[in-house]
Amino acid sequence: MxxxxxxxxxxxxxxxxxxxxxxxxxxxxxxxxxxxxxxxxxxxxxxxxxxxxxxxxxNDSGLRKVAKKIQNSEVEIDITLDEYLVETLEEDLQ
Incomplete structure (x- = not known):
């Protein structure tokens, strides 16, 4: 694969x-x-x-642009859910 x-x-x-x-x-x-x-x-x-x-x-074109902005840390993706901070997604996307 x-x-x-x-x-x-x-x-x-x-x-x-x-x-x-x-x-x-x-x-x-x-x-x-x-x-x-x-x-x-x-x-x-x-x-x-x-x-x-x-x-x-x-929205393929828009999605690619947003993904690139996330990878370049231009878009904030941290979401606090009680004790869990979803910032590990940033690491997974890189």
Whole structure:
């Protein structure tokens, strides 16, 4: 398997994992009361996240430019989620 095939396989695996994570978050929210303010806000955010993710993925030219900016540290990608700081992604992208 060459570099391009490995990269494509990894990207497809990442895409599958992201979809499963978004679905999992949505399922967790569904465990709550559906008229709850937090449920509705969470649901809207997850739906928006997924829609924007899909739009980004099909925007090949724009996606390549954003990826290059991330690699060049022109775009901030750190997201604090409780105790977990998602800055290791930067290392993975380089």
């Amino acid at each position: 060459n570099f391009t095939e490995k990269a494509e396989e990894k990207a497809l695996e990442n895409f599958k994992n992201i979809k499963e994570s978004i679905k999992g978050l949505f399922d967790v929210l569904n465990l709550g009361v559906s008229d709850d303010l937090y449920f509705n806000a969470g649901k809207e955010n997850i739906e928006g996240l997924y829609q924007n993710f899909l739009e980004l993925m099909i």
